[in-house]
Amino acid sequence: MTGKLSAAQLAERLPDEADDGPTQLADRYPQIDAPLRIEPPPSMKAPARNDAPSRDAHIRRSAFAPAAATIKGDVLKALGAVDDPTKFLDPRTAEGSKLRSLDRAVPDPAARGPFDTKISNFRHLAFSSRRAGRRETEAQAYFSIGVMHDNEGQFDEALRAYGQFLAVARDVDDVEKEALAYNAMGVDEMAAACPAKTTGEGFGAAALADQSVERLEKAIKLHERHLEIADAGGRFAALTNLGLCRGALGDADGAARHHQDALRLAIELESSSGQSIAVGNLGSLALRRGDLATARPCVEQHLQLARSLGDAGAEVHAHLKLGHLAAAEGDDGRALAAFEAAAAVAEQVGEIGTLKRANCYVGVARGSLTMDAMFRGLADRVRADEARWAAEAAADAPAPAPAPAPAPAAE
Known part of the structure; x- marks a missing residue:
């Protein structure tokens, strides 16, 4: 044989x-x-x-x-x-x-x-x-x-x-x-x-070698050809992949257009899964660009769709993204709630690695909250001390000398 x-x-x-x-x-x-x-x-x-x-x-x-x-x-x-x-x-x-x-x-x-x-x-x-x-x-x-x-x-x-x-x-x-x-x-x-x-x-890298740029440009041409001849489901995949390639090459506007086209197509197809992917990609792109106002509604919508689809992994990831968003906005309480939600879902579905990472974020968020409260307490104490010192200084100050009597008027 x-x-x-x-x-x-x-x-x-x-x-x-x-x-x-x-x-x-x-x-x-x-x-x-x-x-x-x-x-x-x-x-x-x-x-x-x-x-x-x-x-x-x-x-x-x-x-x-x-x-x-x-x-x-x-x-x-x-x-x-x-x-x-x-x-x-x-x-x-x-x-x-x-x-x-x-x-x-x-x-x-x-x-x-x-x-x-x-x-x-x-x-x-x-x-x-x-x-x-x-x-x-x-x-x-x-x-x-x-x-x-x-x-x-x-x-x-x-x-x-x-x-x-x-x-x-x-x-x-x-x-x-x-x-x-x-x-x-x-x-x-x-x-x-x-x-x-x-x-x-x-998807992507902090720095791209010349060979990686060439490969991504080849990928764009292949996905564009796919987009031209594919059926509706294939067009959705091609648009999503084009968005990822453009984003990796630093063309954020081009990436957003492709992901928006993918979202419109998913809505036409009445595909909750497609909408979840497209809106999630838009949220991630906005987060990388620092556009927090756009990122939050996108990630929140992605979270709702992931829940409806029973996709626990995507749900955990969405909670984590919302936690990072809140931290970037300076809202440590909201960040803590999101990280705790991510840890709870990860524990339920047995994602041990993600649970450990989420718990790390929970610790950081709690530390930030505690530190903020501590500094606010210190600031309040300093202001109170300054007011007390000012009052004490005023009490200890000698009374002002009486004003001299006016001189008698000349006759």
Whole structure:
């Protein structure tokens, strides 16, 4: 036994079908500030994608795992030994790669053999299907290769496979598969340009290398092409991804326009999930711009929609954002209430990493409240003391000398 399947056996697993319905998102609970992937039609029988790590998973891996503490210590030690700290912002350097490794699971070398075998099987299927004129099956095999590389974080290899998938889709004039290819390639360009943050907070980076800027510009072109040919669900994903790309490149106005268009489309489609994503992205963008007046109603609406959808992870994240908003506004009492609400929901759903972080914010907010009260008390005491001292000084002062009698008038 070689472990390989014949082309006929693989073809049975990838049957052809004409219509699989409207575009669906790949994630059941899509996150705000994160690229949106399109779900392939069921007829393609593509390998299952690894679920995107939740924010709680990001936090647990990067902040509270023993391995994370060790690696962070090494990185901080190394940071003091380099002349150019920006090396840590570039994923191509050893320092940048080490920082990003905090958020990745350690690969299992023993699993590489089966992975390589599956890739080889799909390549064999693509080659034999092309020779037999089964272009649909060829396309499906290329897409499957792309998904498998995505699951391993091998975005360049995945992009090559999706490029082959796109070429076949164009050859057979399959607009649905062409749209799927543009989405998959655009999201991979985004993932390669801005690796997931170890904090789980938002898409983008504080500083972008030239290569990252080029990748984001490629992603914009791919998502624009997707927008042109997609159905309504696909257009929503394309608009959201375009907004994230523009925002990462510093074009806040362009990003806002795309997210507003996505919100209008979600309202037309009567999609609560889409509205939650779009309004949440608008709130995050406004918060990053320092536009607190716009950010608050957006985040509050996102919170209400997340509750109605039963999306506890989004609910926790919205409470945290409201807490940070209140802190930025100087309202420590409101911030404390929001952080306590986030901690309560996180505890209910077992998000331990998020619970620990929320409790840290609760402590900071309580400290701020206590400090404010202490300083107000000190100020009141100083004013009272100053008034008392003034009164005492007035009481101890000698009485003023009587005014001299007027001189007698001359006769």
